[in-house]
Structures are given as structure tokens and as C-alpha cells.
Amino acid sequence: MPQLSFHSPLGALTLSEEDGSLVALDWGWARDQDQTDLLRRARDQLQDYFDGSRRPFSLPLNPAGGTPYRRRVWDALQRIPLGQVRSYGDMAVAVGGSPRSIGGAVGFNPLPILIPCHRVVAGTHLGGFSAEGGVATKRWLLELEEAAMLWDRPGVPGIVSGRELAA
Structure with a gap:
């Protein structure tokens, strides 16, 4: 299974690909590295996301192990x-x-x-x-992501770090 590791603000991350789709994103560095086009594109989109310049991801996903x-x-x-x-x-x-x-x-x-x-x-x-x-x-x-969490219950603390959420 091709894997590509890279550094991020959250530490080392490893992307895994199978049959032309991403199947896993793990914390840590993989032993073997294989830079496929998809893995490079996914790494670049994640780096753009961490830089605050990329919004929606445009990648084929097939999460492994799902019921x-x-x-x-x-x-x-x-x-x-x-x-x-x-x-x-x-x-x-x-x-x-x-x-x-x-x-x-x-x-x-x-x-x-x-x-x-x-x-x-x-x-x-x-x-x-x-x-x-x-x-x-x-x-x-x-x-x-500038997600604002505003709780419906008065007096319950939340995070307000960006714009308000649409209900």
C-alpha cells in the first residue's frame, strides 16, 4: 500500500492509498514512502488547509474498515x-x-x-x-476553521473564535 508521510503543525502525518483512493490518515511517520500523484496531491491540499488557504478537499476517499x-x-x-x-x-x-x-x-x-x-x-x-x-x-x-461554537443553553461556556454558525 503506497504511503506518504509529511510534517504538519500537528506533527508527522501519513497518508495511505489503495486502488486510487485515500484509505487512511495516521499520526506518525511510515517506514516506507511512495510518492504517488494522489498522495502528493493530498499532502499539498492538507498543507494548504493548515496554511488557511484551502477550503474543501477534492480527493477520492474510501475509508478503510467501515461498516x-x-x-x-x-x-x-x-x-x-x-x-x-x-x-x-x-x-x-x-x-x-x-x-x-x-x-x-x-x-x-x-x-x-x-x-x-x-x-x-x-x-x-x-x-x-x-x-x-x-x-x-x-x-x-x-x-x-474559525468555527464558532455557541451553545443554546445560557451560561454554558463555549468557544467563539470566528463567525457564528448557521443553525
Whole structure:
């Protein structure tokens, strides 16, 4: 399986390709490196994203290891616009299941950032993040995207670092 590692503001990242699609994005450096056109394009788009100049990714994605339910969740994640967040409950209504099952599917996302699992938050706080760096990485990605999290409940703290979200 061709892999390409590169440095990012979040540390070393490794992209993996199979059959002309990206199947994984992992933290860390892979032993073997193979610079295919797709892997170079994905690296360049991610670097543009980290620089704040790229918005939507335009890459063929085929996340590895997905059950049909997880794939539905991952497809729905890709429809969350840049700069916006959705709650686990919102996702459960949209996709089916429970907030807990959404959290499980989000946690197994093999293409973080490209499939924006960081845009799913709990009802009153950021929630978890299974990628390296945990919630600090999630917060960093949301701030990079200028996502504003405004909670419906008065007195509950949130982040307001950019524009307000459309409901």
C-alpha cells in the first residue's frame, strides 16, 4: 500500500492509498514512502488547509474498515460545512442511531481532518477526540476553521473564535 508521510503543525502525518483512493490518515511517520500523484496531491491540499488557504478537499476517499453504519456517519460528516459544527445528537437524528453510536463511528474514522470528525461536538462542550493530541487537537482544528461554537443553553461556556454558525 503506497504511503506518504509529511510534517504538519500537528506533527508527522501519513497518508495511505489503495486502488486510487485515500484509505487512511495516521499520526506518525511510515517506514516506507511512495510518492504517488494522489498522495502528493493530498499532502499539498492538507498543507494548504493548515496554511488557511484551502477550503474543501477534492480527493477520492474510501475509508478503510467501515461498516455500513459507520460509512453513513462518515458520509454525513463530509457534509458538515467548514466553520460549522454539529452535535452528536444532531448527527443521530440525521443518520439514525444514538449519540453514543455516532460517537463510536466518529472515533473509528480512518481519515481524520479529510473526513471532518472534529466538527462533531457534545451538547455542552467539545466532546472527545481520538486522534493524537486529543481535545487540544480538536480545538486547534476548529479554531483553524474559525468555527464558532455557541451553545443554546445560557451560561454554558463555549468557544467563539470566528463567525457564528448557521443553525
